[in-house]
Amino acid sequence: MSKQHRPTGGMGTLAAISLVARREVKARFFTKSNLISLAVMLVVIVAGVIVLDYFMNRDDDTADFTVGVESPVSELEPLLVASGTAQGMSVDVEELSRADAETRLADDLDAFLAGDPTRPEMLVEEQADQQLLALVTGAVQAHALAVEISDLGGDPQAVNEALAQAVPQVTHVSPDEADQFGPQYLVSILAISLLLFALIGSGSLIAMGVVEEKTSRVVEILLATIRPSQLLAGKILGIGIVGLAQVVILGGGAFATMAATGLFAGLEIDLGWTMLLLLLWFLLGFAVFALLFGGFAALVSRQEEIGAVTTPLMFLLFIPYYLAMFMVSADPDSTVVRVLSQIPFFSPFMMPVRDVYGGVETWEMLLAIAIAAATIPLLVWVSARVYRRGVLHTGGRMKLTEALRG
Known part of the structure; x- marks a missing residue:
């Protein structure tokens, strides 16, 4: 179809875009199914944070070993605790009777010590834990040594202090990578996962909406009143508002629950700033990807063909997501990461993660924002050109080169 439908009404550009945007918000957000699914997701996210907080706190509060001691053996308690601390483990010591200890050995008691403190x-219930056996052995030997020193007229406390300090000092030549998957990793992954979910959902809604209007020929009626560029802009704006609302509701619920439970108390992460940065990069990322989804979806005329044009765009979303998940968290200030995070398709995912890890300079953030903002007008021109040519094309799939030549 070579001729383009021209609008016959006198509606202004802003009014036309606003009308289409309101229609999309009403059709996409205020539906029963969407509100129910959003509520369910919010409950799942909040419950997940609460469960995570429970298990993290439980791990922090629970000792590695619980040892019962008979009254005469209670002298070993400070030595057992000190021996465990020296090896990076915690030991709870309780004074019990033998009868109570035998009952609890099958439940929450790891061992029970009775008899002579020196022997x-x-x-134990079945077999002694080797780590616990080593701790008890060290404590018993220290006690026996203290007894001998005392019998010889020496000071056992001074000797114990000297022995406690006589340990090797470990120095790491390579940076410690244990923190890569700590609380910072959880915050950053939650942030970019919300971003990925919102961008995929919004992009898919735009693509399906474009093809639905083509299939039902509703687009021909709409284009009798407004221009193709106005229709595309209104659709992107409306679905963008829906996506932004989802990010605010789900992200706000997650971060508010984290703050309320004190999940990351003591960690130098500004959750409020992280949320604001996530919203900023959602807006920029949405503008970049939504334009491509809307324009490229106009190339096909059937729902079954949507995958042919959206699959490459999905790769453009998943590749930076996984790179941010693993590459950025491993080394947020590497040269490769710094270069990739300036590319508009990568920066919405990489910049929030780099910020959580403290690996981004202010000028880098501002430069990435400026590059993304400068790229958007180019994408507007490309997507509007493709959409204008493809939206009225019927029959088989239109080639991208053909749409760009028109």
């Missing part, structure tokens, strides 16, 4: 009997 105590160690009761």
